[in-house]
Amino acid sequence: MHLADLETPQLVLDRTRLDRNIERLRTRLAPFGVTLRPHVKTNKSADVTRRLGGPDAPITVSTLKEAEYFLEHGWRDILYAVGIVPSKLPHVEKLIRRGARLTVILDNEETAQAVAAYAKDHALSLPVLIEIDTDGHRSGVPPEDDMLLRIGAHLRAAPGANAWLAGVLTHAGESYNCRSHEAIVACAEQERAGAVRAAERLRADGHAAPVVSVGSTPTAHFAESLDGVTEVRAGVYVFFDLVMHGIGVCAVEDIALSVLCTVIGHQREKGWLITDAGWMAMSRDRGTAKQPVDQGYGLVCDEAGRLMTDLVMIDANQEHGILRHRNDPAATPMLPVGTMLRIVPNHACATGAQFGAYTVVAGGTEVEATWPRFSGWA
Ligand SMILES: Cc1ncc(COP(=O)(O)O)c(C=O)c1O
Structure with missing residues (x-):
């Protein structure tokens, strides 16, 4: 798979x-x-x-x-x-x-x-x-x-x-x-x-x-x-995660966790891509907001996990994510509906807590396992 x-x-x-x-x-x-x-x-x-x-x-x-x-x-x-x-x-x-x-x-x-x-x-x-x-x-x-x-x-x-x-x-x-x-x-x-x-x-x-x-x-x-x-x-x-990257502890390429999402639409005049991963998937954590580089709700990678330069998840509704070029809306690539992307989170603990399992890959896109994880207190 x-x-x-x-x-x-x-x-x-x-x-x-x-x-x-x-x-x-x-x-x-x-x-x-x-x-x-x-x-x-x-x-x-x-x-x-x-x-x-x-x-x-x-x-x-x-x-x-x-x-x-x-x-x-x-x-x-x-x-x-x-x-x-x-x-x-x-x-x-x-x-x-x-x-x-x-x-x-x-x-x-x-x-x-x-x-x-x-x-x-x-x-x-x-x-x-x-x-x-x-x-x-x-x-x-x-x-x-x-x-x-x-x-x-x-x-x-x-x-x-x-x-x-x-x-x-x-x-x-x-x-x-x-x-x-x-x-x-x-x-x-x-x-x-x-x-x-x-x-x-x-x-x-x-x-x-x-x-x-x-x-x-x-x-x-x-x-x-x-x-x-x-x-x-x-x-x-x-x-x-991106908070650790922001204080110089790791490279973006070291971050092991991301949220797989799908492009569901566009607002072309605003330079927006809309996805099906909102704050319910990413969490509300905006830990990079007070760092020198604000990464919004996360940085965008392609399906294989390769970073897409300057594409940022700038805003989130419960089940909608908004992606845009960091500085220039006209430079946002208008990827077709159905394109899969991966969002690298601000805070791995908070994003992980939104999900019941890890989909495990080894560098590529082939799924090698599903590992359950739990949340809550009782
Ligand atoms: C008591 C305590 N020890 C260790 C840690 C681990 O910190 P980190 O996630 O930065 O590795 C935490 C994190 O909140 C903590 O509360």
Whole structure:
């Protein structure tokens, strides 16, 4: 079967690029002697995650549904990297009783107390990482804040049938706003130094805190030192996207994900091509809008994945996409109705989430597999 045989829109995954991207980060991190704990929220697929190392490899998830799905598919060493809340603890317990080595994260005393009480009452061995804020991006405790030690005091220092402090975690989310290679290097160093400092403070306070977990795709690719770090997390690196391209982490030709669509009409006087892939297919993500080059809803490739210079998806309705030449409407090629095109997305995680499966190709247009993926929370 070929892409031309499919009804559109479809989510196309180029396995050749996927494998190259996976190998790139693996090779990059090898000399640092750290564990890579991929974030599988980007792919939400056992077929993709198997290529990252298989069920023996550690993974990071962003929902308990992901934890559940990957446990069912054989993964056990799972870090749930969104702050835990007490109402989710029965679900966490269920997963641990079913064999998951699940670690949770938190950044406040109330939750630490609730987690400690729950684990004690249920004789549950529950490893906890304290989330550290190294760049003001989102959640976490600043490394120098004494709250860090107060949270630590609610947790046991060693493993056992209780909640125990396994270490610290940080995510350099501000790296997505970097505008140069040097800025990403600096961001990576800030991420590393803040996380290591927090772990050292906890150790000086009597905790073993063996785990120092850092990561984002930009900092994982540009960190020059990982001294004191034990594991690196990254998610979007497997697919890459236009946001990553916009900050210089990858080339457009590295992006493994695209949305296959069909030209359904034209507005010739406006220089528009209309397609059947709107924001429902691409997602509403306009992550490149604040970057130096705004890529609209995505860049346009032909059916075989070859970039069509300056053809951009400039706007989207629910099930309609509007394509036009970036600067000159008269230069838009008026491709006939029925032409198949592929749109490269701004944000791979968001676009992937619109679909229930990957249509897998290996560089060309022949379909070699269909890999299911899941979404939602319940
Ligand atoms: C806690 C955490 N770790 C790691 C990542 C991976 O980041 P990226 O997708 O840039 O690789 C994310 C992404 O949002 C995250 O929230």
